[in-house]
Amino acid sequence: MRVASALTVAVLIGSAVEGRQVKLDVAMANPYLVADKKQVTYMKIGLTGFEFEDVAKRTPVNIAIVLDRSSSMSGEKMEKAKQAAIMAVDRLGEDDIVSVIAYNHGVSVLVPATKATHRGNIQDGIRKLRATGTTALFAGVSKGAAEIRKFLDRNRVNRVILLSDGLANVGPQTPGELGELGSALIKQGISVSTIGLGDGYNEDLMAELALRSDGNHAFAQTPAQLAKIFNYEFGDVLSVVAQEVVVTIDCEPGIRPVRVLGRKADISGQRVVATLNQLYSRQEKFVLLEVETPPRPHNDVLDIGKVEITYANMETKTTDELTSAVAVRFTKSEEEVALQVDRLVMVSCVGLIAADRNKRALALRDQGDVEAARRMLISNGEYLSVNASSLESPDLDQQAGWNNDDAINLDAGKWKIQRKKMRAYQYEMDNQLMNSSR
Amino acid sequence: MLIVLMPIGLLALLGVRLAQDEQRRVDDQLRALMRARLHDVGRSCMAVVHSTELELLKRLAVPSLDAWDLRELTRAQRRLRQVFVLDPQGLLLYPGAVGEQTIEERAFIERTRSVWEGGEAFFEPEFEAGPTPAPVAGQTGSSFESVGRVWGRGLRRGASSAKPLSAATKTPHATQADYGWHTWFWGTGMHYLFWSRNHKLGRVIGAEVDRMDMLSEIIGVLPASGESTARLPTGLTRLVNARGKTAYQWGDYEPPENSEPTVRASLDAPLEMWSLQYFSAPGDLAGAGVRVRYTWALALGAVSLVLVLAAVYFYRENSRELREAGERVSFVNRVSHELKTPLTNIRMYAEMLDGNLPEEDETSRGYLDIVIQESRRLSRLITNVLAFARKQKEEVAVRTRSGDVDDSVTSVIETHRPSLTARGIEVSLKLRAGGMVLVDIDALEQILGNLVSNVEKYASAGGSLAIRTGRDGSMTWIEVTDRGPGIPAGRAAALFEPFQRLENSLTEGASGTGIGLSIARDLARAHGGDLVHKDSDGGATFRFTLHTPEVHDEDSSG
Numbered sequence: 001m002r003v004a005s006a007l008t009v010a011v012l013i014g015s016a017v018e019g020r021q022v023k024l025d026v027a028m029a030n031p032y033l034v035a036d037k038k039q040v041t042y043m044k045i046g047l048t049g050f051e052f053e054d055v056a057k058r059t060p061v062n063i064a065i066v067l068d069r070s071s072s073m074s075g076e077k078m079e080k081a082k083q084a085a086i087m088a089v090d091r092l093g094e095d096d097i098v099s100v101i102a103y104n105h106g107v108s109v110l111v112p113a114t115k116a117t118h119r120g121n122i123q124d125g126i127r128k129l130r131a132t133g134t135t136a137l138f139a140g141v142s143k144g145a146a147e148i149r150k151f152l153d154r155n156r157v158n159r160v161i162l163l164s165d166g167l168a169n170v171g172p173q174t175p176g177e178l179g180e181l182g183s184a185l186i187k188q189g190i191s192v193s194t195i196g197l198g199d200g201y202n203e204d205l206m207a208e209l210a211l212r213s214d215g216n217h218a219f220a221q222t223p224a225q226l227a228k229i230f231n232y233e234f235g236d237v238l239s240v241v242a243q244e245v246v247v248t249i250d251c252e253p254g255i256r257p258v259r260v261l262g263r264k265a266d267i268s269g270q271r272v273v274a275t276l277n278q279l280y281s282r283q284e285k286f287v288l289l290e291v292e293t294p295p296r297p298h299n300d301v302l303d304i305g306k307v308e309i310t311y312a313n314m315e316t317k318t319t320d321e322l323t324s325a326v327a328v329r330f331t332k333s334e335e336e337v338a339l340q341v342d343r344l345v346m347v348s349c350v351g352l353i354a355a356d357r358n359k360r361a362l363a364l365r366d367q368g369d370v371e372a373a374r375r376m377l378i379s380n381g382e383y384l385s386v387n388a389s390s391l392e393s394p395d396l397d398q399q400a401g402w403n404n405d406d407a408i409n410l411d412a413g414k415w416k417i418q419r420k421k422m423r424a425y426q427y428e429m430d431n432q433l434m435n436s437s438r
Numbered sequence: 439m440l441i442v443l444m445p446i447g448l449l450a451l452l453g454v455r456l457a458q459d460e461q462r463r464v465d466d467q468l469r470a471l472m473r474a475r476l477h478d479v480g481r482s483c484m485a486v487v488h489s490t491e492l493e494l495l496k497r498l499a500v501p502s503l504d505a506w507d508l509r510e511l512t513r514a515q516r517r518l519r520q521v522f523v524l525d526p527q528g529l530l531l532y533p534g535a536v537g538e539q540t541i542e543e544r545a546f547i548e549r550t551r552s553v554w555e556g557g558e559a560f561f562e563p564e565f566e567a568g569p570t571p572a573p574v575a576g577q578t579g580s581s582f583e584s585v586g587r588v589w590g591r592g593l594r595r596g597a598s599s600a601k602p603l604s605a606a607t608k609t610p611h612a613t614q615a616d617y618g619w620h621t622w623f624w625g626t627g628m629h630y631l632f633w634s635r636n637h638k639l640g641r642v643i644g645a646e647v648d649r650m651d652m653l654s655e656i657i658g659v660l661p662a663s664g665e666s667t668a669r670l671p672t673g674l675t676r677l678v679n680a681r682g683k684t685a686y687q688w689g690d691y692e693p694p695e696n697s698e699p700t701v702r703a704s705l706d707a708p709l710e711m712w713s714l715q716y717f718s719a720p721g722d723l724a725g726a727g728v729r730v731r732y733t734w735a736l737a738l739g740a741v742s743l744v745l746v747l748a749a750v751y752f753y754r755e756n757s758r759e760l761r762e763a764g765e766r767v768s769f770v771n772r773v774s775h776e777l778k779t780p781l782t783n784i785r786m787y788a789e790m791l792d793g794n795l796p797e798e799d800e801t802s803r804g805y806l807d808i809v810i811q812e813s814r815r816l817s818r819l820i821t822n823v824l825a826f827a828r829k830q831k832e833e834v835a836v837r838t839r840s841g842d843v844d845d846s847v848t849s850v851i852e853t854h855r856p857s858l859t860a861r862g863i864e865v866s867l868k869l870r871a872g873g874m875v876l877v878d879i880d881a882l883e884q885i886l887g888n889l890v891s892n893v894e895k896y897a898s899a900g901g902s903l904a905i906r907t908g909r910d911g912s913m914t915w916i917e918v919t920d921r922g923p924g925i926p927a928g929r930a931a932a933l934f935e936p937f938q939r940l941e942n943s944l945t946e947g948a949s950g951t952g953i954g955l956s957i958a959r960d961l962a963r964a965h966g967g968d969l970v971h972k973d974s975d976g977g978a979t980f981r982f983t984l985h986t987p988e989v990h991d992e993d994s995s996g
Contacts, residue, residue: 101662105687105692106662106663106687106688106689106690107657107662107663107686107688108662108663109662133692136686136687138650138653138654138657138685138686139657139685139686139687141654142653142654142655142657142658142686143657143658143662145654145658146654146655146657146658146659149658170684170686170687171657171684171685171686172650172653172685174626176625176626177626177627177650178650180519180648180649180650180651181650181651181654183519183648183650184516184517184519184648184650184651184654185651185654187514187515187516187517187648187651188516266509266513266540266541266542267540267541268505268509268538268539268540268543269538271506273509273513275513
């Protein structure tokens with residue numbers, strides 16, 4: 001009995017649409033709402049990337065690998081980073097463009113943006129790296145972006161992959177400033193994926209830069225994990241099927257859009273706009289909108305809103321548009337409401353709500369209130385466990401475990417590492433990156 | 439030694455001065471060069487700003503003021519962080535009503551509060567004649583005008599209070615600019631507003647510029663560290679922000695902390711608070727200086743070496759001459775001894791012959807006189823040489839006997855008279871030292887003889903020789919004055935050194951051993967007196983004194 005699907009209509013606009021489309025799935029967490037009562041529910045706009053027909057015809061990429069080579073990277077870190085980058089370059093094809101940048105107090109362009117036809121030369125450039133000096137992270141990313149701009153093309157996946165193990169200490173160095181840079185880069189179609197290595201980097205800065213530019217953020221506790229993370233990242237980058245995804249939700253009069261969970265979105269009046277830079281093949285990304293509904297009588301059907309998405313289809317090289325709408329039905333029966341809950345939407349909601357609480361716990365710990373943070377994390381674990389069993393979700397169960405793990409690692413000695421784990425987890429939840437290395 | 443060291447010292451001083459000047463000149467040239475290159479770099483930074491301007495002008499030339507279109511502009515367009523719309527008086531129309539702001543718009547208003555409230559007017563409020571201003575069409579249809587006042591409090595300004603625009607602002611119209619920049623400080627740094635006048639809509643449409651994008655793009659056009667930069671030498675170049683913090687740097691050199699840049703250049707508005715700073719590595723700017731210094735040290739060293747070599751050469755030459763002179767003297771000494779015996783015999787027999795010659799044989803007597811005179815002259819020369827030889831062996835001694843000084847003087851003059859007469863020298867005598875005193879007549883005659891023969895040799899052109907004598911207690915003085923060329927000032931001291939002869943055109947050709955005055959003075963000093971040269975008008979005066987105690991009666995009888 002999936003009423004939601006009956007109420008959801010996805011419409012393809014445009015006659016010239018050929019090839020496959022992104023799958024748009026708009027659903028309410030509660031397709032049935034309690035009658036005669038003002039309440040809050042969630043709308044999920046799910047987007048799933050299609051699969052390329054011919055793997056060889058995947059979207060060409062334009063990648064800048066930006067490596068920290070400050071003195072703190074010396075030794076195993078540098079070696080593993082080089083190995084990971086060399087291995088990643090191996091996965092590139094002849095249509096791809098790659099550049100390699102290394103930074104310490106200054107920035108060196110080891111390999112200027114070039115087609116990945118001579119991978120050996122590129123890898124030789126990486127092998128020459130030696131670690132020394134301080135950390136001009138902003139300049140490193142800027143130079144990486146400059147290399148990408150040389151061949152900037154909306155039909156490529158344009159991405160900076162930043163690896164750092166330290167604090168930026170030359171140039172702009174606050175999370176806010178790097179966030180501004182990320183926001184500016186996404187407007188140019190460039191995302192920055194950030195990989196933090198070890199316990200010395202600024203996870204807020206790295207996460208903010210990735211978040212604002214819609215890249216990925218990952219935490220590598222040991223240099224040995226770098227290969228895996230680079231692999232994930234390249235897997236993502238190489239499987240992009242849609243870019244510049246703009247989700248516009250126009251809520252019907254009387255429906256109040258409250259907030260978008262996790263993601264950054266503009267809410268003004270009845271309109272909500274959220275952007276997702278990239279959709280990966282067979283992966284789902286979603287926007288979760290919290291809405292407040294007015295009280296309605298039994299059996300009333302209420303339109304919640306219309307959804308419109310536009311995106312650049314990387315297979316057809318066209319800008320495609322999809323629309324959909326969603327409605328809810330009111331009932332006096334609370335059993336009916338409970339019965340009709342959309343399990344998948346609820347799992348997403350619970351995950352994001354829990355991630356939000358995890359953020360608050362982190363903030364409490366930052367303020368030095370270890371006990372309050374611990375209590376919040378334990379209750380968050382319980383919240384996830386309860387929902388995991390009622391919604392039969394192993395994912396939520398896993399997240400419950402992470403929160404419990406966080407709760408017991410708040411002491412000074414473990415906090416530095418744990419904070420990075422939490423930040424990476426929150427980032428993955430907000431951006432639906434299920435490649436956690438935890 | 440001083441003769442060698444002084445020029446070297448002077449040269450060194452001169453060299454250092456010249457090297458410093460050269461260093462300064464090279465430094466100045468390098469600085470000028472680096473400044474020029476920094477300005478080049480500055481221009482490429484400003485090129486980013488200008489392309490930003492152009493792109494913004496294009497983006498902000500919107501056909502209408504629909505709030506969602508403006509939002510879309512903010513969302514999608516690069517370089518724009520937030521679009522805003524002002525009415526001609528500077529009232530903020532968009533972002534507008536509190537309830538309809540997005541989070542980003544609220545943040546923008548928070549950031550720019552000081553601009554709208556306490557800030558200064560940053561554009562000329564007057565519009566040229568144009569259509570009626572269009573209201574910003576909000577999505578809900580409400581005008582932003584009313585709510586704009588909430589944020590626009592205090593924004594209305596008369597034309598008189600508007601300030602002229604900054605230097606960066608281009609002014610296509612003579613009276614008012616159509617676009618420009620405004621900077622303000624918020625949070626941790628400078629923020630930048632760009633505005634342009636939309637005459638069609640009668641509005642000022644502006645945007646907060648994406649400052650990190652601009653910086654990032656500037657960094658993108660600046661050289662990277664590894665690049666071989668023809669733009670600047672091997673030092674470090676820094677882009678320094680309004681707060682004096684390094685935003686970007688390139689070059690392989692790491693200057694010590696807190697070191698001052700070699701040159702710096704400010705950027706233009708709106709980045710006038712930013713600067714480019716160049717720190718020269720020890721290898722480039724200073725390096726040129728080191729090269730300069732090396733060159734100078736090398737030149738100086740060469741000159742010093744030449745001087746030292748010359749000194750060594752002259753010293754060796756001098757000592758060789760001295761040695762040779764010594765050998766000459768020793769040889770002459772030995773020869774003189776050998777000559778003395780036959781000469782004594784010649785003189786003895788010539789004088790004997792003189793006594794025996796008949797009175798009438800005038801011719802023979804004349805010849806004999808010459809033989810006697812010349813042999814006496816030769817005898818005197820030999821005595822001189824022997825005296826010098828004695829002096830070399832520190833054996834100068836006088837043996838006094840009773841005698842009359844004036845008689846001895848007369849005798850010496852008479853002896854010389856033929857040769858003096860032959861040279862046309864008139865002799866005048868004023869002798870007032872008569873009486874018997876204890877004196878070494880031989881020494882007296884040798885001193886005086888030397889002085890007189892000097893007059894013969896060097897001052898014959900003067901045609902005059904005056905000799906005055908006198909007594910002052912137990913001292914007898916004798917002055918010999920000529921009217922010859924005299925002794926050049928500064929050479930008097932050297933006169934009495936052995937082998938010194940005043941080499942000038944007048945004495946050239948004259949012969950002499952160069953030991954006469956030396957011996958004369960030694961003898962005078964041995965005799966308890968001295969020989970000095972006195973300045974006189976047009977000629978030379980030598981005065982010597984001798985210690986001549988008066989002879990007592992018992993001695994005089996003996």
